[in-house]
Every structure is written in structure tokens, then in C-alpha cells.
Amino acid sequence: MDSHLLKTLVTVARLGSFSAAALELGYTQSAVSQQIAALEGELGAPLLHRRPVGPTAAGERMIEHARLLLERMDAARADVRRLSRPERPELLLSVSPLGMDATVARALARVREAEPRVRVRVRVLARRAVAVEVAAGRCGIGVTDGYTAPGGPLALGDLGPVRQAGTGEEPCAVLCPPGHPLHRRAAVDLARLADAGWLDASAVAAPLADLRALTGGAFPATAGYEGQDAAALLTLAAAGHGLAVLPRSLAASAGGGATALPVGAPRLVHRREVLFVPGLAGPGRVFLDALPRGG
Structure with a gap:
């Protein structure tokens, strides 16, 4: 064929x-x-x-x-x-928009310490695209992220032989603009916010489809953001274009008087995972071993 x-x-x-x-x-x-x-x-x-x-x-x-x-x-x-091309060692790392963090940067530094000649390339892709790239063999290792129940693996579909392991989780928060009626709450129940105005930004924030599946609520989108730049999304949410569920540390960095309200229910965390092929060797293995893993 x-x-x-x-x-x-x-x-x-x-x-x-x-x-x-x-x-x-x-x-x-x-x-x-x-x-x-x-x-x-x-x-x-x-x-x-x-x-x-x-x-x-x-x-x-x-x-x-x-x-x-x-x-x-x-x-x-x-x-x-x-x-067929045993050239200068190279590490091609595919990461999702929120896949890169300090632990990933430190692991890349460890690769350069172990193999000074290595050429490191980092490519930012959509969450699912990271999994596809690793499964297709276009890169040996990737780091992706998503929103899930505590301790639960990300639902990435059939990845064939590719393995996935958690590298860290953090609580989620709803980012709301200054003066929003919710800004004094200690925590929020997402089910009670299902009819609020939401910002549809599935590449960075928790996808509205996932929030609907979790709670059965409508979660109408009042605005959409199709990019992958977290800073741009924070600016839109802080300006009142819609609520967004984000990792708590990211939501708290918005500034401008915006408030990061912890999600009390349902149980939801932002999770990062490393995806890799069995038998990984060379710079990819050094990178993998330098990452904190668990879950």
C-alpha cells in the first residue's frame, strides 16, 4: 500500500x-x-x-x-x-506551552555538563502534538502538560511503545480580573461557576470541554485565544475577557490586580509528564535521569 x-x-x-x-x-x-x-x-x-x-x-x-x-x-x-549519521550528539526536546519549567531547564543543563558537544534544540508544540512527535520517532523525548485528577496520568490516547511518567503536579486556580465578584473567595467550586463567562484557551488553560466533562456544566466561552503564549493569555484574562483555570503559580503571576482563586472542587491539578521511548540512550537518557519523576 x-x-x-x-x-x-x-x-x-x-x-x-x-x-x-x-x-x-x-x-x-x-x-x-x-x-x-x-x-x-x-x-x-x-x-x-x-x-x-x-x-x-x-x-x-x-x-x-x-x-x-x-x-x-x-x-x-x-x-x-x-x-547512518553518527554526527555531533543532539537532543531534540518537544515541549508543550506549559511543559517548560525550572526542572526541565536544569535537566537540559545537566545534559550539557555531561556532553559538552551536544546540540540542544527545544521545540514548542501543542500538548497532543508532543505525544505524536515522540510516538512517530521524530524526537526521542518530550515534556507535555495537562489537567487531571491528583496522581492520575494524562489522557494522551494510544502512544504505542511510548512511556509516560509524571514530573510534577500543582494545584489549580481560577484567574479572575480586578473587581470580579469572586475575588474575595478563599476557594471556588467550578460547578458553581459553570454559567460564568469563560475564556476558551485550550492550549494553555484547562480546556472548557474538560471542565464540562468534569462538572456537567455549560462553561460558555465569551472570548477565545488560539495562541500558545501564557503571558498573552494572562493579559486577556486579567483584562476581563473571561475566567480561566490555570496552574496556581501561573495564575498568581498575572499581576494588575487580578486574583488567583484556588479550585476547591472538583479535585483538579496541573500535571507535567515526560514522554520517552524504551531504551532511550545518549543525551536523552541523561535528560530523563535528571528529571524528578513520580506518578
Whole structure:
């Protein structure tokens, strides 16, 4: 089965458009249509509805397999390249927007002490993208974050052989602007705030979908922030564009009279995890061993 055809299928399904997929992949629209038709002919089943564009039941299943196959192929290429190019040692670390903290910085310093020639590269990605990069073999180690019950692992989906281990947790707080009616509370119950105005900033703050699942509340979004810069989010929340659940230390750093109200219920923490492949060696192993781990 041709990997190019699989990549085209996944791209068309993700974008919901043959023309958009052609633009992203560098093909003509007719070439994309021919590739999808060739794959459907090989499998003997229609994979995509044409109007509107979307996967059929068979297409949904094939897309699941295609994503896994493409990730494994990327991992195989990366392994072979590492073996065939014994150059200057390098550590590529993928981190989520809140994945970087002082413990990660100190672990990177330990790598440089152990191997002075090492080249360290840090790449900031979305939380789930960190897991995908490690699972696909595009980097051997990553640090991601999320919001979960105390002591519970982050729900990252099927990562294949990739292992995950906690590196630290801290309580959560609701960041509210100056003069907000809640600002004198000692702690808050999120279920009682389900009808307040919220800032939808799922790359940094606790995703509103998760808060809805935890409490059954509506959590309407009055504004949205699609970036990954924590400082920008703090500025928006402090200016009154909506409440946000954040790690307590981050919420407390907002300044400008904003208040960080501890979350009393439900039980919720901000958790960081390191993701790594079994048998990690070289700078990646030094980094991993330098991190505090538990959970």
C-alpha cells in the first residue's frame, strides 16, 4: 500500500476539501482525486463522500490505520537516519506551552555538563502534538502538560511503545480580573461557576470541554485565544475577557490586580509528564535521569 496515497487520504479528510489538500501537498486537484480513487480501487470500498467531503464508515476505519502506519514509517526513517549519521550528539526536546519549567531547564543543563558537544534544540508544540512527535520517532523525548485528577496520568490516547511518567503536579486556580465578584473567595467550586463567562484557551488553560466533562456544566466561552503564549493569555484574562483555570503559580503571576482563586472542587491539578521511548540512550537518557519523576 503506497504511503503517498495514505497521506493524501488523511490530508483530504482532515481539511474536508480536495482542493485544500492539493494546495497543502503540492499536487493538482485532479491528482488528489486520482490518488483517492486509486486507493478506493485497491481496497474495493468508497473511502470519502464527495459532497460534502467526508469519510465513509470504511474511510474512518482506514484513516485510523493510515495515521498509525504513517507514524510508524516516520519512526522507522528516524531510526535509520540516526544509525547512518553518527554526527555531533543532539537532543531534540518537544515541549508543550506549559511543559517548560525550572526542572526541565536544569535537566537540559545537566545534559550539557555531561556532553559538552551536544546540540540542544527545544521545540514548542501543542500538548497532543508532543505525544505524536515522540510516538512517530521524530524526537526521542518530550515534556507535555495537562489537567487531571491528583496522581492520575494524562489522557494522551494510544502512544504505542511510548512511556509516560509524571514530573510534577500543582494545584489549580481560577484567574479572575480586578473587581470580579469572586475575588474575595478563599476557594471556588467550578460547578458553581459553570454559567460564568469563560475564556476558551485550550492550549494553555484547562480546556472548557474538560471542565464540562468534569462538572456537567455549560462553561460558555465569551472570548477565545488560539495562541500558545501564557503571558498573552494572562493579559486577556486579567483584562476581563473571561475566567480561566490555570496552574496556581501561573495564575498568581498575572499581576494588575487580578486574583488567583484556588479550585476547591472538583479535585483538579496541573500535571507535567515526560514522554520517552524504551531504551532511550545518549543525551536523552541523561535528560530523563535528571528529571524528578513520580506518578
